[in-house]
Amino acid sequence: MDDKKFLTERFEANRAHLRAVAYRMLGSAAEAEDAVQEAWLRLARSDTSEVGNLGGWLTTVVARVSLDMLRARKSRHEEVIDERTPEPIAPGEPDRDMLMAESVGLALLVVLDTLAPAERVAFVLHDMFDLPFEEIAPIVGRSATAARQLASRARRRVQGNTEVPNRDLEKQRRIVEAFLAAARAGDFEALLAELDPDVVFRSDATAVQMGGAAELRGAPAVAQTFKGRAQAAKPVLVDGAVGVSVSFGGHLRIVLGLTFVNSKIAAIEAIADRARIAAFDVETFED
Helix, strand or coil: CHHHHHHHHHHHHHHHHHHHHHHHCCCCCHHHHHHHHHHHHHHHHCCCCCCCCHHHHHHHHHHHHHHHHHHHHHHHHHHHCCCCCCCCCCCCCHHHHHHHCCCCCCCHHHHHCCCCHHHHHHHHHHHHHHEEEEEEEEHHHCHHHHHHHHHHHHHHCCCCCCCCCCCCHHHHHHHHHHHHHHHHHCCCHHHHHEEEEEEEECHHHHHHHHCCCCEEEEEEHHHHHHHCCCCCCEEECCCCEEEEEEECEEEEEEEEEEEEECHHHHEEEEEECCCHHCCCCEECCCC
């Protein structure tokens, strides 16, 4: 009983870090939690008396579980069209590592989602968590040299696809105004004109309960979702960045976080959780 309690305490001390690792690899809070839970089950079944670095052991387990999940996801993609997009971490726990994971940004997670499973794992473990390639190699089933090449290839793709967001707030405001006007008018083609072809959309759990789509990918799907809507929406500054507020009865109910690439809306995150909304600094534009 004492041994189990000791293991539980050590596992809980590593939980936030493990979730951060899994989230960066999987882009899904739910899947990250599943990977961490699987690590706990494996810990409970294993003899770790000879393990000197339990945190490193657990990180390796989570990485292997995440790699298996990514490979399974890729296999499913070959059979059906998967309309998933990276989801934001659920609110409620102010763990620093979880907040760091969320700060990776939806746009980068979208790029990571285009990588092959082994590339993504090698890149995340080395570039984001500083693991040496000698430790990454057995996880991805390659030599240290091959693991280095995987991370290098992933790095080139990330650097080539992750562009610095346009910080011209007035220009972004005009894009949002045009998008909302098209939504209210039900103008499908005008909506498409403001969206990146590979735009991604994600709603948090509260927004889903309010009728929002959980996740969508691609301009046509996102445009169809907004067509004829947005009557109560307006452009605002959300923590200094251009976003959208939706109010009902004088109360702010939904915030849309936006990512812009090449003067197009490349990602939309619908947030309706009250705690998260309360934490935002939402300002209206001055005309």
